[in-house]
Amino acid sequence: MDLGKRGLLALLSAALMSPAFGHAGEPPAHKDGGPAAAESGSAARQMMIGSMPAKYRALANPVAPTGQAVRRGADLYAALCAVCHGATGLGDGFGGEALGTSPATLVHTMGAPYASDPYLYWSIAEGGVELNTEMPAYADVLEPDEIWQVILYMRADFRCEVC
Numbered sequence: 001m002d003l004g005k006r007g008l009l010a011l012l013s014a015a016l017m018s019p020a021f022g023h024a025g026e027p028p029a030h031k032d033g034g035p036a037a038a039e040s041g042s043a044a045r046q047m048m049i050g051s052m053p054a055k056y057r058a059l060a061n062p063v064a065p066t067g068q069a070v071r072r073g074a075d076l077y078a079a080l081c082a083v084c085h086g087a088t089g090l091g092d093g094f095g096g097e098a099l100g101t102s103p104a105t106l107v108h109t110m111g112a113p114y115a116s117d118p119y120l121y122w123s124i125a126e127g128g129v130e131l132n133t134e135m136p137a138y139a140d141v142l143e144p145d146e147i148w149q150v151i152l153y154m155r156a157d158f159r160c161e162v163c
């Protein structure tokens with residue numbers, strides 16, 4: 001990932017923390033169900049599975065799940081994703097508080113049958129552009145191998161005891 005883009009994302013995170021950001025008048029979606037609500041903003045994406053672009057459908061993770069790859073994924077997750085999805089994937093990052101759609105509880109996602117490698121890669125690469133959510137698109141920010149490292153990390157660490 002190049003440094004200019006990292007800086008841009010830091011700015012985005014800062015903007016999310018500012019009180020000026022958000023949907024005036026609309027209460028944050030996850031206030032009702034709480035941040036751990038199972039649907040947590042991913043219901044629309046699951047309904048879009050059928051229209052996942054063909055280029056993602058046959059993807060398989062080419063990165064071996066070594067300790068090094070998982071640690072690299074953990075670093076990327078902490079730097080880029082935890083602000084919204086929470087340090088442990090509970091969807092409780094403070095950046096999510098002002099969003100119209102609550103960040104997915106990734107511990108639930110990782111235990112769900114729909115969370116195939118193509119689904120996860122597609123979600124991270126294209127973000128919420130098609131769905132009109134605030135999930136950022138990382139296709140131009142992260143190298144493909146970095147996206148796979150984040151996926152390896154989430155598979156290794158995010159488990160939900162109550163799912």
Ligand code: HEC
Nearest residue numbers: 041042045080081084101102103104109123128133134135
């Ligand atoms: C600005 C806040 C924000 C950041 C930063 C963010 N996300 Fe998200 N993410 C969301 C929201 C909101 C959703 C739910 C709506 C959607 O699926 O588009 C979501 C959805 C997802 C989903 C789909 C989950 C499901 O069950 O369908 C995955 C996977 C995901 N994010 C992974 C990541 C990863 C990995 C990163 C970091 C590289 C990241 N996100 C960074 C806000 C964010």
